[in-house]
Amino acid sequence: MDIYLHFKNQAAEAIAFYEKVFKTEPAKIMTFGDMPHDDNHPVDESMKDLVMNANLKINDTNVMVSDSPEGMAPPLIVGNNVALVFNAATVEEASEVFQLLAEKGAVLLPLEKTFWAELYGMVKDPYGVNWHINLY
Known part of the structure; x- marks a missing residue:
């Protein structure tokens, strides 16, 4: 992490x-x-x-x-400027973790392919914690 x-x-x-x-x-x-x-x-x-x-x-x-x-x-507000990063091992793991965190939370950036990662997305969980999900 x-x-x-x-x-x-x-x-x-x-x-x-x-x-x-x-x-x-x-x-x-x-x-x-x-x-x-x-x-x-x-x-x-x-x-x-x-x-x-x-x-x-x-x-x-x-x-x-x-x-x-x-x-x-997403707009930066002091307090949401810290996030935890989960580095997934597989597409399935990245997708599952992202979806579970997003349930009753909010998708900030959809989980999708980027030029630096196979998958990357940002989500706020139901407790207000920001997460970045990576699959390199």
Whole structure:
């Protein structure tokens, strides 16, 4: 299980801060500008340098970090900017976990194929906990 932190245009600053505080190796960072070009979903010039995903190791925990620009992610509210990440082993496991978490909860991003994962989705469970479901 991993942890995911979301920021409003401060992810790079937060990453640098956590690297210093926890004396970590430099994070692996992918920006929105690094995404493959998609005519149907162009990336606004103002978002190209924002962090789409970064992996930061703190002790034995993988802490993933991203910015959440408007229109590209659910609205960011302090309190929903932390999520747990479940890395599934199979399509069936990813689908089952996603569906069970979504029952009486809310789908934030449907579970579907992305350019970085076989399946990825975001869901809020009935207790208000945000989850990212991955299948690499």
